[in-house]
Amino acid sequence: MTPPSNIGSRAGAGATGAEILESVHQHRVLTTAQVRALHAPGKSRRWTLSVLSRLRDSGLVAMARRPNDPALWQITETGADGVEDITDRIETRRKVLAPAQAARALLAHTVAVNDVGIAFVEAARDRGDECSPFAWRHEIAHSLGPPPGRRTPEQLIADAVLTYQLEEPDGETSFLYRFVELDRGTRAADDLTVRLARYARLHRRTIPAETAGGRPVPLWSKLYPVFPTVLVALAGRSARLLRRRRETVLALCRRHPDLRDNPAVEISICLLDDLQAQGPFAPICRTNADPDKPADWLGEKAT
DSSP states (O other), X not given: OOOHHHHHHHTTOHHHHHHHHHHHHHHSOEEHHHHHHHHOTTSOHHHHHHHHXXXXXXXSEEEEOOTTSOOEEEEOHHHHHHHHHHOSOOOSOOOOOOHHHHTSTTHHHHHHHHHHHHHHHHHHHHHTOBOOTTSEEEEEEEEEEOOTTOOSOEEEEEEEXXXXXXXXTTSOEEEEEEEEEEEOSOSOHHHHHHHHHHHHHHHHXXXXXXXXXXXXXXXXXXXXXXXXXXXXXXXSSOXXXXXXXXXXXXXXXXXXXXXXXXXXXXXXXXXXXXXXXXXXXXXXXXXXXXXXXXXXXXXXXXX
């Protein structure tokens, strides 16, 4: 196996270049500002661009531009081959996008999901917690089984799953998990509620006793130590409209039978702009359990 630094060295970019390459691979597309925030917070934008340019000149990444938007960096086939030779973090071969695909407005969603992850990376960096540039994975599928009256199984695909290592005041370490949903206001509020209610179906989904070794167990328990809270980040509209949307969605969640009857499924909604500006430990969230009181991402209420 090629040492991680070697692929960066071949491009004249060193170990940081190799890490950036892996990050672009895992997160599909990143802006220059996102690359800098993740891998070179103490360096200038020019320095970050120089590393990315060397990776591009070596054929490892490509750059695409959307009208009036920042440039997007993506992996190439050559870069993907190199990354998958040097790391065991890659679970499946990532589909490589053509530059024209990376320029499509749909990928604004992926960029925004990465903004969510970066907010947690920066918070961990400030607090002394652990949340690496590789702490979230995109589009994680979970089996829901067939819905009533149908034979074809369904899947719930979370926009991302994020892991955060919290250092407690008593010296203990907690590993926290979040399902991340990024909503840009392109669907009706009731449609978003239906999507969130599917997490309650995932919570109920069990592995049969004959398969689980004598007694049925929740499917999610084979994937996560605890059932992750669903963190919804709202974007794409004015703050006033997004706050109204949050109120509406939380009200609908409290009335939806799947969520109403299963308090173990926690929904926490914030504005992406608030998350980026204030960080996840600020009281920027509202929850289905207590929608009237601001709370941070851990559910701690504002005093």
